[in-house]
Amino acid sequence: MDASAAKYIGAGLAAIGMIGAGIGVGNVWASYITALSRNPASKGEIGANIWIGFAVTEAIALFALIVALIALFA
Amino acid sequence: MEGPLEQFKIHNMSGPLFTIGGHSVAFTNSSLFMVASVVIASALLLAGSGKAAMVPGRIQATGELFYEFIANMIRDNVGSAGRKYFPFIFSLFVFTLFGNVMGLLPYGFAFTSHIAVTFFMAAVVFLAVTLIGLYKHGLKFFSLFFPHGAPLFTAPILIPIELVSYLSRPISLSVRLFANMTVGHVLLKVLAGFVVALGIFGVVPLVVLVAITALELLVAVLQAYIFTILCCIYLNDALHLH
Numbered sequence: 679m680d681a682s683a684a685k686y687i688g689a690g691l692a693a694i695g696m697i698g699a700g701i702g703v704g705n706v707w708a709s710y711i712t713a714l715s716r717n718p719a720s721k722g723e724i725g726a727n728i729w730i731g732f733a734v735t736e737a738i739a740l741f742a743l744i745v746a747l748i749a750l751f752a
Numbered sequence: 753m754e755g756p757l758e759q760f761k762i763h764n765m766s767g768p769l770f771t772i773g774g775h776s777v778a779f780t781n782s783s784l785f786m787v788a789s790v791v792i793a794s795a796l797l798l799a800g801s802g803k804a805a806m807v808p809g810r811i812q813a814t815g816e817l818f819y820e821f822i823a824n825m826i827r828d829n830v831g832s833a834g835r836k837y838f839p840f841i842f843s844l845f846v847f848t849l850f851g852n853v854m855g856l857l858p859y860g861f862a863f864t865s866h867i868a869v870t871f872f873m874a875a876v877v878f879l880a881v882t883l884i885g886l887y888k889h890g891l892k893f894f895s896l897f898f899p900h901g902a903p904l905f906t907a908p909i910l911i912p913i914e915l916v917s918y919l920s921r922p923i924s925l926s927v928r929l930f931a932n933m934t935v936g937h938v939l940l941k942v943l944a945g946f947v948v949a950l951g952i953f954g955v956v957p958l959v960v961l962v963a964i965t966a967l968e969l970l971v972a973v974l975q976a977y978i979f980t981i982l983c984c985i986y987l988n989d990a991l992h993l994h
Binding site: 726729730733734736737740741743744747751 | 755757828924927928931932934935938974975977978981982
């Protein structure tokens with residue numbers, strides 16, 4: 679197999695890691711909406727923490743993307 | 753056309769100023785935007801706190817907004833023991849925020865999209881937090897690596913896990929900021945390439961591009977917030993252990 683072909687396949691494989699982060703981010707927001715619909719008064723307390731959870735989960739997708747970009751360009 | 757990663761290239765804007773260990777150090781476009789971020793932030797905050805009016809004007813209200821935002825963040829996450837560290841955390845937030853947002857301006861350069869910059873900031877935070885914890889608690893600081901109340905026989909598994917997660921903090925902290933900014937700018941560049949390539953039908957990706965730019969503005973502010981709040985959480989761990 680050609681080295682450049684392997685590079686593209688590798689970049690594609692690296693992007694698979696984003697599946698987990700997609701499930702994770704969906705889970706974060708789903709739990710947020712569930713919590714809010716159960717107790718709308720808690721919006722102030724949860725509101726700030728949800729962004730931490732979101733950013734920490736989303737970072738995993740970006741790690742996968744960085745690996746893909748390194749495979750493509752570096 | 754230039755590739756999507758060309759925009760992160762660092763140019764020298766002056767001749768080499770001095771040499772450290774064989775590397776010549778020059779004033780680059782990255783340094784220019786760092787200086788600009790410090791100057792703009794200082795000018796805004798000095799103008800806002802110059803003569804304090806009872807009813808704040810626009811600039812004073814902006815300064816107060818920044819101040820209260822960080823003051824609340826420290827009070828909620830660190831408690832009153834963190835008040836001493838307010839100036840550092842405030843500078844960290846404002847520097848990161850201005851760096852992120854200025855990178856979105858046309859011809860702007862996001863210095864936070866370089867791992868060298870973000871890793872340095874994260875390493876300073878990590879070392880400072882560790883030293884504060886050691887200074888405050890002495891050897892008791894190492895109880896941070898063993899969760900309170902866990903059975904003793906789990907120690908051989910838990911301590912290495914906690915140690916690795918503690919040591920990977922500066923990496924995850926810096927890569928999160930760097931990756932978010934880099935990926936956002938690459939995405940904008942790739943979409944802008946579609947606009948040019950599609951000719952008259954380029955209005956469709958243009959609409960998407962406008963929406964993504966708004967999203968990137970949110971991400972720029974959010975990542976500055978996340979960076980700062982995680983520093984607060986790490987500081988809280990060091991000050992209060994578990």
